[in-house]
Amino acid sequence: MAEIKIFGYANKISVKQGDSIDLHVSADGTATADAQLVRLIHGDEHPDGPGFVAREIDHPVNGVWSVKKQFTQLGSYLIVDDSERRLNIGGSFSLFCYVWPTLPNKGRRQCVMGRWDTRTNEGYGLGINPQGRLEFWVGDGKEVDYVMAELPLIKKVWYFVGVSFDHETGTATLYQDGLLNRYNSLIGKVAPYEFSSHVQTKFRFKQKNREDVPFVVAGARDFHELRGRFINDTYSGKIDRFGVCNRVLSREEMDSIRGGRRPAEDSIVAFWDTTAGYTENGIGTSVLDTGPNALTARGVNHPVRCLTGWNWSGKNDCFRLSPSEYGGIEFHQEAVTDCGWEVTKTMRIPGDLRSGAYAIRLRAGDGVGLSEEYIVFFVRPAKPESKLCFLVPTASYLAYANEKLSFDAQIIQPMTGQPPIISDIDIETYKHRDFGLSTYDSYEDGAGVSFSSYKRPIVNMRPKYRISSMNIPWQFPADLSIIGWLEQCGHQYDVITDEDLHREGLAALAPYKCVITGTHPEYVSESMLDAQEDFVALGGRLIYMGGNGYYWCVGFYEDEPWCMEVRKLDSGMRAWAARAGEHYLQTTGEKSGLWRNRGRAPQKLTGVGFIAEGFETSAPFRRMPDSYHRTVSWITEGIEGEIIGDEGLAYGGAAGVELDRYDLSLGTPPHTRIIASSGGHSDNYVLVTEELLYAYAGLVGTLDYRIRADMTYFTAPNNGAVFSTGSIAFGHALPVNNYQNNTSRLLKNVVDNFVKDGELPGGSWTLEEKQWR
Amino acid sequence: MVRQDHAMESDDRDVVYRRLFDKKQREYLRTVICDEIIEEHRKSPLGQHTEPLERLLMYFRHAPQRDKYVVKRDGKSGKFRIAQLSGNRDAPLSGVNDREYAAAEETYHEIFLLRVRELMELDA
Numbered sequence: 001m002a003e004i005k006i007f008g009y010a011n012k013i014s015v016k017q018g019d020s021i022d023l024h025v026s027a028d029g030t031a032t033a034d035a036q037l038v039r040l041i042h043g044d045e046h047p048d049g050p051g052f053v054a055r056e057i058d059h060p061v062n063g064v065w066s067v068k069k070q071f072t073q074l075g076s077y078l079i080v081d082d083s084e085r086r087l088n089i090g091g092s093f094s095l096f097c098y099v100w101p102t103l104p105n106k107g108r109r110q111c112v113m114g115r116w117d118t119r120t121n122e123g124y125g126l127g128i129n130p131q132g133r134l135e136f137w138v139g140d141g142k143e144v145d146y147v148m149a150e151l152p153l154i155k156k157v158w159y160f161v162g163v164s165f166d167h168e169t170g171t172a173t174l175y176q177d178g179l180l181n182r183y184n185s186l187i188g189k190v191a192p193y194e195f196s197s198h199v200q201t202k203f204r205f206k207q208k209n210r211e212d213v214p215f216v217v218a219g220a221r222d223f224h225e226l227r228g229r230f231i232n233d234t235y236s237g238k239i240d241r242f243g244v245c246n247r248v249l250s251r252e253e254m255d256s257i258r259g260g261r262r263p264a265e266d267s268i269v270a271f272w273d274t275t276a277g278y279t280e281n282g283i284g285t286s287v288l289d290t291g292p293n294a295l296t297a298r299g300v301n302h303p304v305r306c307l308t309g310w311n312w313s314g315k316n317d318c319f320r321l322s323p324s325e326y327g328g329i330e331f332h333q334e335a336v337t338d339c340g341w342e343v344t345k346t347m348r349i350p351g352d353l354r355s356g357a358y359a360i361r362l363r364a365g366d367g368v369g370l371s372e373e374y375i376v377f378f379v380r381p382a383k384p385e386s387k388l389c390f391l392v393p394t395a396s397y398l399a400y401a402n403e404k405l406s407f408d409a410q411i412i413q414p415m416t417g418q419p420p421i422i423s424d425i426d427i428e429t430y431k432h433r434d435f436g437l438s439t440y441d442s443y444e445d446g447a448g449v450s451f452s453s454y455k456r457p458i459v460n461m462r463p464k465y466r467i468s469s470m471n472i473p474w475q476f477p478a479d480l481s482i483i484g485w486l487e488q489c490g491h492q493y494d495v496i497t498d499e500d501l502h503r504e505g506l507a508a509l510a511p512y513k514c515v516i517t518g519t520h521p522e523y524v525s526e527s528m529l530d531a532q533e534d535f536v537a538l539g540g541r542l543i544y545m546g547g548n549g550y551y552w553c554v555g556f557y558e559d560e561p562w563c564m565e566v567r568k569l570d571s572g573m574r575a576w577a578a579r580a581g582e583h584y585l586q587t588t589g590e591k592s593g594l595w596r597n598r599g600r601a602p603q604k605l606t607g608v609g610f611i612a613e614g615f616e617t618s619a620p621f622r623r624m625p626d627s628y629h630r631t632v633s634w635i636t637e638g639i640e641g642e643i644i645g646d647e648g649l650a651y652g653g654a655a656g657v658e659l660d661r662y663d664l665s666l667g668t669p670p671h672t673r674i675i676a677s678s679g680g681h682s683d684n685y686v687l688v689t690e691e692l693l694y695a696y697a698g699l700v701g702t703l704d705y706r707i708r709a710d711m712t713y714f715t716a717p718n719n720g721a722v723f724s725t726g727s728i729a730f731g732h733a734l735p736v737n738n739y740q741n742n743t744s745r746l747l748k749n750v751v752d753n754f755v756k757d758g759e760l761p762g763g764s765w766t767l768e769e770k771q772w773r
Numbered sequence: 774m775v776r777q778d779h780a781m782e783s784d785d786r787d788v789v790y791r792r793l794f795d796k797k798q799r800e801y802l803r804t805v806i807c808d809e810i811i812e813e814h815r816k817s818p819l820g821q822h823t824e825p826l827e828r829l830l831m832y833f834r835h836a837p838q839r840d841k842y843v844v845k846r847d848g849k850s851g852k853f854r855i856a857q858l859s860g861n862r863d864a865p866l867s868g869v870n871d872r873e874y875a876a877a878e879e880t881y882h883e884i885f886l887l888r889v890r891e892l893m894e895l896d897a
């Protein structure tokens with residue numbers, strides 16, 4: 001019997017009481033699975049904590065579900081809406097486009113454009129053949145005729161390619177010219193390559209067009225017994241403006257198009273202008289046809305846009321400055337932003353289901369390892385009634401979704417200082433790739449992954465999961481340690497997610513007195529950041545419970561909250577670097593990269609910002625002189641001695657993993673108090689790159705005093721306040737000894753006071769006393 | 774002398790220098806291996822170490838991904854084994870031996886010993 005494997009995802013990450021949610025499940029080796037709604041309380045199985053804790057909840061959805069294997073379309077491509085079959089061309093025609101192939105030597109066919117059925121061999125196509133050469137082919141269902149260029153394509157060089165096919169005579173004329181300039185390609189003019197190839201041949205066969213085959217850019221239609229129709233022969237690389245003409249174009253006409261001019265208007269069947277549709281807020285995923293038939297090409301799995309085109313001159317660094325130089329649109333064979341599985345079950349969230357983290361637990365067979373799945377989602381109240389709120393950093397969950405660093409990142413063992421611990425689930429997702437990549441991964445051609453979506457199973461957004469490279473829970477399973485703490489803290493609380501905050505802004509936070517973040521809220525959109533800043537300025541209290549927070553600028557399309565975009569650039573601890581000229585988000589038009597590089601360092605909101613990371617040991621905090629000041633001594637009330645957090649589920653201390661530091665030069669509010677600081681970190685803790693102007697020896701834990709976590713507190717207007725832990729490991733320290741430890745006690749002091757209306761302790765001191773240092 | 778056949782193995786000539794560099798590293802690192810260093814690692818595989826041990830560990834960690842040692846956790850039994858990255862996407866881990874460990878931490882020193890043994894045997 002085949003091994004039982006079960007995976008799923010939900011169509012929403014955040015649901016309100018009374019809402020419905022769709023669950024999509026795929027299974028191997030079983031036709032049924034036992035489903036159970038559970039409330040998730042704690043997720044880390046470390047023996048020093050409470051272990052995995054979940055409560056089963058009665059719900060009509062519980063019971064045996066019918067499940068089946070579902071298939072995923074991998075690869076980004078464009079599919080043309082052509083209901084009138086304008087591209088079902090029976091006679092002579094020409095195709096043309098600019099290409100910047102990234103994997104021409106992949107050794108398999110890559111369709112650049114055409115109306116081709118790879119199963120029946122019908123239609124026409126232009127692409128790269130398994131030998132890495134430009135090829136044009138036609139097929140009639142029995143025979144295929146083709147013509148290929150004399151030279152292989154060179155990777156990451158711009159070319160203009162095209163073909164004219166004379167239906168009467170069978171003459172096929174292939175056109176290929178290099179368009180490399182000083183900026184637009186990987187190599188420059190001094191590399192002595194040949195780029196041009198012009199080949200003419202006579203075909204014996206003509207194209208026969210099937211009615212139902214779509215015109216596809218960066219792929220071609222295929223069929224498989226089990227999965228049905230799908231797109232295969234996908235292409236990796238950039239494409240710029242492309243089109244179809246209804247007759248043979250002469251060499252001179254092709255030369256003219258190559259130079260950037262439109263074909264003769266009366267010849268155009270379609271002319272897709274990848275530079276059309278830019279606004280100052282970015283561009284959508286559909287490519288507009290500016291020809292007479294307006295045959296829009298729809299993007300699937302988020303082709304990447306706002307990229308430099310064939311004519312990029314290197315002077316402008318943004319599509320807003322020179323849209324005509326930004327016709328580049330990039331495709332990747334491994335991209336997936338929506339698995340597109342059929343809905344297995346729809347469930348209604350009961351109106352009285354308490355706000356929190358929930359999952360549908362699915363088990364089949366022995367229900368262990370690959371045969372157990374948790375589809376996680378968050379329930380928020382229909383009407384907020386709590387004073388306390390946990391802001392679930394779902395954007396950061398997306399960023400790390402299904403990361404594969406242990407397998408693919410050469411830097412990971414030097415970084416984490418330990419061999420990775422790889423589970424069956426890691427291997428399964430790595431092997432099959434169907435669940436896509438994270439923004440910490442790169443595609444096969446080296447380009448960083450800039451989109452991440454939750455419309456796919458996310459194997460590391462589950463309880464119990466440990467990130468293989470570091471052997472600790474990371475993001476969601478780590479944040480369950482905060483949820484576990486909240487469950488026992490004696491206060492009623494709600495959860496809301498980044499998605500809610502992004503969409504609703506301040507209104508999502510306004511009902512609450514105190515908001516607690518996750519352990520690593522690293523990815524934030526402008527509206528998320530604005531909302532939190534306004535919340536604090538208007539009197540809200542924020543507990544920033546993590547390290548390396550408020551770091552990357554991310555964007556979402558308004559109608560696609562499940563799919564996040566980020567580009568990594570300039571500086572910062574980053575898994576990849578966006579290419580020159582490609583630093584702006586297509587979803588919003590904003591410059592991506594670090595918020596710090598856009599004038600909004602995290603210190604301005606939280607008092608602290610990223611300073612170092614390390615992964616094999618953690619350290620405790622030591623109280624700093626400020627903590628004894630009358631205005632803040634309430635924070636450490638009941639804590640004996642100077643040491644805080646000398647235990648924890650992440651490497652044995654409350655200060656570790658990623659550390660944030662107080663820094664007036666980056667906008668820490670000047671009256672901020674440092675309650676406690678860590679220190680004595682090992683040399684595995686290294687200074688973050690955004691701090692570097694010159695690199696020099698000694699920027700490591702035992703040699704650089706800046707490498708520490710600062711636990712800070714400051715008051716804000718209208719009785720607002722911000723308390724920051726400055727450390728990812730702080731949250732992991734809470735559950736030790738069943739939440740009876742001084743990290744937990746300190747957090748309780750803060751929360752107990754932050755949820756109260758009116759002045760904070762210390763607030764009754766006079767202005768003069770508050771200025772006392 | 775750089776042997777011609779070395780230079781022809783890869784399109785990327787950078788690899789050639791890396792091999793030479795690593796060989797020099799190993800020559801030095803073989804001189805620091807001693808019972809004390811091995812005992813130091815056994816006592817605390819993670820965290821701050823003395824300078825020679827730290828250098829040795831950095832050499833091991835900086836190795837290319839292919840054949841690098843990792844730990845495999847069995848989803849059913851929860852037990853740990855030592856494995857290597859195979860470089861093959863369809864079967865990304867290859868087993869090293871059948872020995873099982875109850876805790877991941879127990880494998881760290883075993884991996885260290887395997888790496889030390891290889892270091893001593895290489896270039897011979």
Ligand SMILES: [Fe+2]
Binds near residue numbers: 520522548
């Ligand atoms: Fe991070």
